[in-house]
Each structure stands twice: as structure tokens, then as C-alpha cells.
Amino acid sequence: MPPAPxxxxxxxxxxxxxxxxxxxxxxxxxxxxxxxxxGLVDEGSLPVDDVRVAAAExxxxxxxxxxxxxxxxxxxxxxxxEQVLQLVCTADGVKPADVNLTAADVCITTGSQQLLxxxxxxxxxxxxxxxxxAPSYFVFHSLLVSHGTKVLTVPMDAxxxxxxxxxxLLERLRRSGDLARVRGIYTVDYFQNPTGxxxxxxxxxxxxxLARRFSTDxxxxxxxxxxxxxxxxxxxxxxxxxxxxxxxxxxxxxxTFSKPCAPGLKTGYAILPPDLMAPILHLKGSHDFGSANLxxxxxARLIASGAYARHAEELRAVYRHKRDVMLNxxxxxxxxxxxxxxxxxxxxxxxxxxxxxIDTGPNGPLVPAALEAGVLYVPGEFGHVPDESGSSPSxxxxxxxxxxxxxxxxxxxxxxxxxxxxxxxxxxxxKVPAGV
Amino acid sequence: MPPAPxxxxxxxxxxxxxxxxxxxxxxxxxxxxxxxxxGLVDEGSLPVDDVRVAAAExxxxxxxxxxxxxxxxxxxxxxxxEQVLQLVCTADGVKPADVNLTAADVCITTGSQQLLxxxxxxxxxxxxxxxxxAPSYFVFHSLLVSHGTKVLTVPMDAxxxxxxxxxxLLERLRRSGDLARVRGIYTVDYFQNPTGxxxxxxxxxxxxxLARRFSTDxxxxxxxxxxxxxxxxxxxxxxxxxxxxxxxxxxxxxxTFSKPCAPGLKTGYAILPPDLMAPILHLKGSHDFGSANLxxxxxARLIASGAYARHAEELRAVYRHKRDVMLNxxxxxxxxxxxxxxxxxxxxxxxxxxxxxIDTGPNGPLVPAALEAGVLYVPGEFGHVPDESGSSPSxxxxxxxxxxxxxxxxxxxxxxxxxxxxxxxxxxxxKVPAGV
Ligand SMILES: Cc1ncc(COP(=O)(O)O)c(C=O)c1O
Ligand SMILES: Cc1ncc(COP(=O)(O)O)c(C=O)c1O
Numbered sequence: 099m100p101p102a103p104x105x106x107x108x109x110x111x112x113x114x115x116x117x118x119x120x121x122x123x124x125x126x127x128x129x130x131x132x133x134x135x136x137g138l139v140d141e142g143s144l145p146v147d148d149v150r151v152a153a154a155e156x157x158x159x160x161x162x163x164x165x166x167x168x169x170x171x172x173x174x175x176x177x178x179x180e181q182v183l184q185l186v187c188t189a190d191g192v193k194p195a196d197v198n199l200t201a202a203d204v205c206i207t208t209g210s211q212q213l214l215x216x217x218x219x220x221x222x223x224x225x226x227x228x229x230x231x232a233p234s235y236f237v238f239h240s241l242l243v244s245h246g247t248k249v250l251t252v253p254m255d256a257x258x259x260x261x262x263x264x265x266x267l268l269e270r271l272r273r274s275g276d277l278a279r280v281r282g283i284y285t286v287d288y289f290q291n292p293t294g295x296x297x298x299x300x301x302x303x304x305x306x307x308l309a310r311r312f313s314t315d316x317x318x319x320x321x322x323x324x325x326x327x328x329x330x331x332x333x334x335x336x337x338x339x340x341x342x343x344x345x346x347x348x349x350x351x352x353x354t355f356s357k358p359c360a361p362g363l364k365t366g367y368a369i370l371p372p373d374l375m376a377p378i379l380h381l382k383g384s385h386d387f388g389s390a391n392l393x394x395x396x397x398a399r400l401i402a403s404g405a406y407a408r409h410a411e412e413l414r415a416v417y418r419h420k421r422d423v424m425l426n427x428x429x430x431x432x433x434x435x436x437x438x439x440x441x442x443x444x445x446x447x448x449x450x451x452x453x454x455x456i457d458t459g460p461n462g463p464l465v466p467a468a469l470e471a472g473v474l475y476v477p478g479e480f481g482h483v484p485d486e487s488g489s490s491p492s493x494x495x496x497x498x499x500x501x502x503x504x505x506x507x508x509x510x511x512x513x514x515x516x517x518x519x520x521x522x523x524x525x526x527x528x529k530v531p532a533g534v
Numbered sequence: 535m536p537p538a539p540x541x542x543x544x545x546x547x548x549x550x551x552x553x554x555x556x557x558x559x560x561x562x563x564x565x566x567x568x569x570x571x572x573g574l575v576d577e578g579s580l581p582v583d584d585v586r587v588a589a590a591e592x593x594x595x596x597x598x599x600x601x602x603x604x605x606x607x608x609x610x611x612x613x614x615x616e617q618v619l620q621l622v623c624t625a626d627g628v629k630p631a632d633v634n635l636t637a638a639d640v641c642i643t644t645g646s647q648q649l650l651x652x653x654x655x656x657x658x659x660x661x662x663x664x665x666x667x668a669p670s671y672f673v674f675h676s677l678l679v680s681h682g683t684k685v686l687t688v689p690m691d692a693x694x695x696x697x698x699x700x701x702x703l704l705e706r707l708r709r710s711g712d713l714a715r716v717r718g719i720y721t722v723d724y725f726q727n728p729t730g731x732x733x734x735x736x737x738x739x740x741x742x743x744l745a746r747r748f749s750t751d752x753x754x755x756x757x758x759x760x761x762x763x764x765x766x767x768x769x770x771x772x773x774x775x776x777x778x779x780x781x782x783x784x785x786x787x788x789x790t791f792s793k794p795c796a797p798g799l800k801t802g803y804a805i806l807p808p809d810l811m812a813p814i815l816h817l818k819g820s821h822d823f824g825s826a827n828l829x830x831x832x833x834a835r836l837i838a839s840g841a842y843a844r845h846a847e848e849l850r851a852v853y854r855h856k857r858d859v860m861l862n863x864x865x866x867x868x869x870x871x872x873x874x875x876x877x878x879x880x881x882x883x884x885x886x887x888x889x890x891x892i893d894t895g896p897n898g899p900l901v902p903a904a905l906e907a908g909v910l911y912v913p914g915e916f917g918h919v920p921d922e923s924g925s926s927p928s929x930x931x932x933x934x935x936x937x938x939x940x941x942x943x944x945x946x947x948x949x950x951x952x953x954x955x956x957x958x959x960x961x962x963x964x965k966v967p968a969g970v
Pocket of ligand 2: 386645646648671722759790791792801
């Protein structure tokens, strides 16, 4: 007898598999494949020794050991919240009091991903509007779809989100009466996933001004996802968008220890306006009533001992080198391929490759050709939300140099070039019979 | 200028603070207070040394160290999923194949709490009906309220949920046409939080039969929350409800390492019917795409080395002793107080105290009297869902002997008796003038 059908909630029905899980699966199944797809961090530089020492110290003393192995609080370890506040404010060149913040405005989550989810859950009802960059972090897009949110996008240029276009969009929404449904603006403003681009400093300030100006009937929250901020390897740090929200009203800032330290701790954090903190914590109380406490104690000890800062510094050199290797390989391999252009990130681990005239999409010819050549990328399409006609740009690739070794980076770009050649040749070949 | 109002989602508006957070706060603020309120585990027996050794071993080897510090998968560490399957099946006296299970049916979550949340999110739309025991785990009730679910309850007796009453309720719902909205039945079937009661074995089998029988149009899922199963200190283990779901269709089984090992790892697990696994993982992909990986590696190593089993065995002795101390104290202090009766748990760490004629509720006289005497309990009311008239039993207390020391247990019960005396005396005192 077949089982009686399972009825699922509206939310569950809206929630689909991650678009890249097929790609991750392929990567695992295919021996010898070089993957630029998964956003994993560099393996060799994971702080195994630092974490070993931190864990050993915490667990050598029954008092600190027990504290780390007992339940923590829903909001997170007070010591770590204080450290996070200091780290962010120091990076921004301000004192917490200058920007109206205390450790009570910080909460710790299961990676920054959990905060993105919780914030969406607190703010967005089906039909609400959220504005993101085009392209943007596809896991956030999936999450918005699952919340039933309508996503509108703003184009980017070399200086990140086009804030002038954002203003024009908000104006149009005001005129059409839809401003009432706009609940949030999302930006990955440092070395964005997927493009590697960074929001220019004047635009940061302007973003807060726009949120304030258009928050006439209700507040429009800017969600600043600073996941890669610590991984800058060229130029000086830029102040956060949060830095300009001096009343702590409009901007939620999220950060993570996954990228500059270790994803295995799965510890992230957020700085929130006070009237958002309570609703977030109430929901987190139902989700898990607190993230893994041992991870939080380890993160706090790494910061206190200086290991965290030292390690992040080392990582910057590691990723700078990997970026250079990828850019050199792209320059060498694609010099004779004028249809190719790519971004030059100042940090993080993504390069965004545009291949004019080649369909890079999941059903296009480049994915199988690349697999055949032994390399994997994320189709740029996944970072886009289809427009009214249902289409999105399909000639872009996200290339992640996070986890691949330098040798793999060089070889992977060579393979990608080979795949592009194969696709171009067969296009040429196909064109001939069509013309005959 | 006051900030523009923050508009929150329907779900956020339904989600309130945990009822006991006031009590936890009180406990922290009041020096010398003995708390039977928080469901924390025994401090002294936290496996600090075991975890120290496990972490050191994992992090001494760059290969295993890196694996533990990199991102894991959304479903969780394969090795740990296999171990969980073996643990549960061994406890149930079956081979995985006998009950149609493999490690692909197991997923790892941020404590078992996260699974409760995710399952609710996947199954329940506002207005759907979930049936729970009365009383039940209040964090689960809050979560149902936040999902907008309607909660119906079934009474308990010394053998746990009255499954005959459940059957009668399902029959009534069928007749009224409301069966279509029944999505789940929730049971904490081992040493229940809050009553300490355990579901009898014949009722376990019957529960699966009822789920099957009433799943005519759609499936009714039984959520078996086995959070305390490993902490049995009297009698032999009982097979799980899941054990009787030999086709893996009707029962979701959740367990946790928080109680028998360490809450600071915040690692739980579930065994799910296959058609529930994918929707759960899709949502978990948006929540966090995987729980803390280091915690999972530590749990796996503790199980592999035998430390987990040895420690759980030690814990059983610890909690048995604490239970005995609490029962002895109750016997001694409340011998002359016929209005008091209490449960005798075979495991876990909760005793359920009934005080006929004394209002134990949050606004009743016993809470302040107990605080005055220096002891804290959880009002039983929090475990109940108000009936149509809006009222719920208010003469019960949940007493947790998890975190208090044995000295504190004895002294705390003495203080509680004193508080009861004060309340009775003032009631008596009040009665006299009323009679005059
Ligand atoms: C832009 C961005 N935000 C957030 C996250 C979430 O990472 P975590 O939850 O590990 O902090 C990621 C991970 O890839 C990311 O790329
Ligand atoms: C009945 C019950 N289920 C689930 C949980 C969740 O615990 P955890 O998320 O730490 O596994 C608890 C914790 O107190 C509980 O009492």
C-alpha cells in the first residue's frame, strides 16, 4: 500500500533544494575534478593548531571547561559579544558609544547564515519586497523565495551596488504605492559573493540616508552582510554601512568566524537595532535557544589570545596569492579570447567571469564541456533573480579560489579555457550546417 | 524624532518570549537562590576530560583537524549519522534493515530543538492541528504558537499519554471533519519534560497503529522526542515508538547529545521518513546549511572511543542519586502536607509536584513566597495549553534536579515546604476574616 500523502506547509512547498547542490554532488562524485564551485575555505590554512591550543586551555580547567560544555544563552556568550563589538568598532574607527552600541546589541548565531534566516523570518511576510544587488548571494535568494518574498534588484558596477539606481527604484515604488511593502535592502558589501566587488565608501553613507528617507511609514532595514570583510588583501578597510547608522536604527550588520577563522565552529554574529533584538531572540529561542557554546568559547579564546588576528592576517596573504594565481591564469589563458572579462577582487575568494556569447547556464553547453575537461564553476544565473520575462543573464561564472590549491587554480583555468574553446568550436560548427 | 515603526511578520508577531526567561533571569539576579527551574544538566559530571581528549586527538592530526574545521554537510557528518543509527537500533534491539533504515534517514541538527522547529516549519501551516500530551514541553508549545498551529491535548497517567483518549479525540475530529487539519502528534515518551513520566510499551505500539489508521487522506506524523532516553536509572530500556514504525513512514524520532553528554556541543539528531528528509534539508539549507562541524566530530569520536557510553552510564548513577535525594526530601518535608503528591521518574531529571489547593501559577502566591524563601520552580501552568475557557491547571510545579547539587536539592525542598506553609497560613488567615 503506498503511504498516505504527506501534506507540507506553504513555506516548505516554496523551499527548494539549493541550486548548487547538484554541482557539489558532481564534484564529490567525479575523481580528479577541480572545483571552483563550492564556497569552501582554503584547507591548508585552517587554524588547526590555534584551535587545538584554545580547546586544550578551555578544557584543562574544570571551571572554564564546564562553562563551555553547559548550555549557553540564546543571545550568546557575553564575552564574545563584547569582543565582536570591539572588533567591528575598531575596524570602523569608532568607539561603540559614538555609534550608540553596547554588547547588548550583539547576538551570536549558527554562522551568519542563521541570522540571515532569522531576520527574514522576523521581517518578511509573503508578498513583501526585498531589494538586493544583481547578482547576489544565491542562498539568500533561496531563503527569500522560501519566505514568499518578492525580490527586486539593483545593478552593480565596479563600485558595488548602484545606489543611484536604488534611489530611482525606491522612487518608482513610492509612486506606484508599493513602498509600503518594501521591508529590506540586502548588500554583501565587501568582496561580494558572487562578484568579488566592494561597495564604495560614499555609497555606504548614501545607503543609510536612503533607508532613512524612504522610511516614512515604516522602517526599511538595510541588511549588511560583511561575511568577507576580514579577508581584504589590497587597499585599506572601508567603514561599514553600519558605521553611518549612528542611531542604531536602520542597519543590521552580520559577520562570521567562518571565513577569517574556521567554518567548523559555525559561529557568526550580528549587530542589531534594539527593537529587532527581542523578536530575533524570541524566534531563536524556538529554533535552538542558543548556538553551540563550545564553539563560542573557542572563538572568544582565539580573539583574546591574539591568535584570531594573527591568523586572519596570514589568511590575507594566502588568498591574495591565490587570487593572483587565478588572475594570472585568466590573463594567460584568455588573452586570445576577447569575449572574456573578469573582476579583480580586493579580498574574499570570488572572481566573476563574463563570457560574452557563451551560455554558462545549468542547461547550456559550457557546464558539460567543463565537466568533460575536469573543472566546475557556478553558473552566474544562480545569483540572478529572473526578470518579468523569466530570463536572467546567462553568460557569467562564479569562480571560487577558496578551496582549490594554487596548482589546481592554474590547471582549472586551463581546463575552463579548453571547455570554452570546445563550446565555441561546436557553435561555429553548428552554424555552418545551419547556414548551408 | 522617534524611529519609523518596525513592521514585523505574522510569525514574529505570534512569537513571544519564553515563559521561563523571567524565571531564569530571577535566578541569575538573586544570590543564594536555589533553582529547580532551568533544565540545565549536572555541572560536576560534564565530560570535560573526555571532550578534552577527543578534541586533542582530532586536532593533533592535520587531516582530521582540517576536516573538523571546514564546513560540513547540511545533513551532518556521515560517520556520526551511522553511529546514531546503530545506537538507536541497538537500544531498540533491532537491526537497521529490520526497520527499513539506513544512515541516509538520519540527520544532525543544532540540538534536537532545531529538529523540532524544522519539522514544525515543514509540516504546519497556521490553523493546522497538533496533538500533544497535557502537560508537555513548553518550548515546543511556544514553537507551535509561533507556527500558528492549534494545539489539542491528551491527558496523561502514570503510564504516559492516554492513548485511548488520543483515539477518542481522533474519532471526534474525524466526525467533526477536522481530521483533515491534524498534522502531528507529539510525545516526550521517556521521563517526560515536565512530568518525568514514561509511555508504556503497549501504548507505543498502539500509537503507531493509530497514526496509520487515521492517516486516511494524508499522513499524520508522530514526533517522538526521546531527549532523555539515555538517562534511565531504574528498570530496563523500552523500545522506541519508532521501533514499531517498521516501514519508516509515520514516526520521526529525535534524540540529543545535550542530556547524556554535553549541551555545549549542541548536537542533536533525527531519524526521518525519506519523504520528510528532503524538505527538512532544504529548509536547513536556508537556516544554516549545516550545524557546527567540530561538535559533530567530537561527538563521533566520543562514541567511537567508548567514552560516550561510559559517561552516560556514570550519569545515570549521578541522576539516580539526585532523584533519590529529591524524593527523600519531598517525603520528609511534605509528609505532614497531604495536599502534596509527586511523580517518581525512572530517568531524566524532572519531578512533577502537585499541590492541591495552592495556586502555583506565575501570578499566584507561591512564586513570591518561594522566591522569598530562596527557591525557584517552573509553574506547571507553562506546560499546559489553556482550554476553551482560557484556564489551565495551576497547582503543579516542575522541579528539575539536573543542575542543583544534592545539598541544594535537600535545602531547596525545605525552602519550598516553608513557602507552602506561608501560603497556606495566609490563606487560612484570610479565610478567618471572610468567615467572620
Ligand atoms: C555572502 C555570504 N553570507 C553569509 C554566508 C554564511 O556563512 P556562515 O553561515 O558560515 O557564516 C556566506 C557563506 O558562504 C556568504 O557567502
Ligand atoms: C523534551 C525536550 N526536547 C528537546 C530539548 C532540546 O534540547 P537540545 O536542543 O539541547 O537537544 C529539550 C531541552 O531541554 C527537552 O527538554
